[in-house]
Amino acid sequence: MSDYFLLFFGTVLVNNFVLVKFLGLCPFMGVSNKVETAVGMSFATTFVLTLTAALSYIVNNFILLPLDLLYLQTLSFILVIAVVVQFTEMVMHKTSPTLYRLLGIFLPLITTNCAILGLALLNINEGHDFVESIVYGFSAGVGFSLVLVLFSSMRERLAASDVPLPFKGASIAMITAGLMSLAFMGFTGLIK
Amino acid sequence: MIISIAIAILTLGILGALFGSLLGYSSIRFKVKEDPIVEELDAILPQTQCGQCGYPGCKPYAQAIADGEEINKCPPGGKAVMEQLAERMGIEPQALDGEEKPKLVAFIREDQCIGCTKCIQACPVDAIIGSTRQMHTVISDECTGCELCVAPCPTDCIDMNPIALTTQNWQWDLNRIPTKINTEL
Structure with missing residues (x-):
């Protein structure tokens, strides 16, 4: 049990997908203008990350491994991700229109989020078993959500503050992201 | 060599067909009836x-x-x-809510415009052009007269003017004679 906790906090804080591994940077910069949209994106991504972790594990261990087709990993994982995203969208549209409206365009956008494919491949590289894969996927999602919401609330404040002209807009956002990344580096010593 | 390629293609094909049929099934199963x-x-x-x-x-x-x-x-x-x-x-036409106002078009008094771009952001039909610290102006052909740009203007330099009557927008105020079409024939 404590292994799972370690894995969880390790992934959320120490090996954060966005700020330490630098995966999924495009939604991190792209949808962080408003807290509301950031929250929507976080939920969608966490959901898809968790599902993808489970499914890609199944595909890898029960189809690709016995058939000795490991070189097809990337291709089949992309297939899995696309299907999971599409399927989630359909089910959500049917079962929870409110959530569907909230997530809106972000759901299909996740298909091309590199954090998802990164997660599927990292799960294989680190040799996680089934439960570990799911925990890893979920905690990657939580870590993504954490930094995305933090960053978007900072950007909302930045939009209202008096930023010197050369730093206005994208450049101050980049600097903020860099500082956040530095701050997250400070967690490195947290778990050995 | 050939066999392993065949296995790879077959596996991906089956995987794709499996996922495809799953999606196809769920698109029917989870179809949302939009009105x-x-x-x-x-x-x-x-x-x-x-x-x-x-x-x-x-x-x-x-x-x-x-x-x-x-x-x-x-x-x-x-x-x-x-x-x-x-x-x-399939219901009776109703009187318009409130007085039908004469058609208005926004006009920016350009000597007072400070170029803040706030009205540009407010305009739903992109009928205002201009950029930061440049004066803005209204494309009157595009303006729908919705007055959304009036409130954000910090210098109150936007007027809503009635459209001047020209030969282009003159409406013949003729009473239409209703004609009855017998559809049963």
Whole structure:
């Protein structure tokens, strides 16, 4: 049990997908203008990350491994991700229109989020078993959500503050992201 | 060599077919019936997204009409849109909500414009051009007279002027003679 906790906090804080591994940077910069949209994106991504972790594990261990087709990993994982995203969208549209409206365009956008494919491949590289894969996927999602919401609330404040002209807009956002990344580096010593 | 390629292709093919059929099945199983009338009503509305009806945009208003809201709340559409809505919904045309105002068009007094771009952001139909610290102006052909740009202006330099009558926009005020078409023949 404590292994799972370690894995969880390790992934959320120490090996954060966005700020330490630098995966999924495009939604991190792209949808962080408003807290509301950031929250929507976080939920969608966490959901898809968790599902993808489970499914890609199944595909890898029960189809690709016995058939000795490991070189097809990337291709089949992309297939899995696309299907999971599409399927989630359909089910959500049917079962929870409110959530569907909230997530809106972000759901299909996740298909091309590199954090998802990164997660599927990292799960294989680190040799996680089934439960570990799911925990890893979920905690990657939580870590993504954490930094995305933090960053978007900072950007909302930045939009209202008096930023010197050369730093206005994208450049101050980049600097903020860099500082956040530095701050997250400070967690490195947290778990050995 | 050939065999391993064949296995790879076959595996991916089966995987793809499996996922494809899953998606195909779920697209039928989880089909969401969207009220087709909302789309049609939305097509009638002028798409200025001005919010004068009290809804955040044309689509929400179309949804509200489908749910039984009054059809006379769209000032940019005016009488023409209201009549089309009445026809589509199969109800009697209603008097427009409030006085029908003369058609207005926004005008920016350019000597007072400070170039803040706030009106540009407010305009739902992109009828205002200009950039930061440059004076702005209104493309009067595009302006729907929704007055959304008036409130954000920090120097109050936007006027709503009635459209000057020209040969281009003169409306012949003729009484139309209703003709009856016998459809049973």
